[in-house]
């Protein structure tokens with residue numbers, strides 16, 4: 642079940658893309674890897690205890 646209202650916009654740490662994707666840190670746990678469509682960087686977004694951490698893990 643997806644609960645609306647707590648979603649945050651996860652920004653890319655490498656470029657000005659302020660909305661890589663939306664996620665709810667209160668219901669998401671683990672690591673999501675996503676490729677930024679703007680800078681082409683691969684970003685690892687880790688959710689842990691309602692904290693969000695982003696880091697670039699690879700470049701092409």
Ligand SMILES: [Zn+2]
Nearest residue numbers: 653656677680
């Ligand atoms: Zn980017």
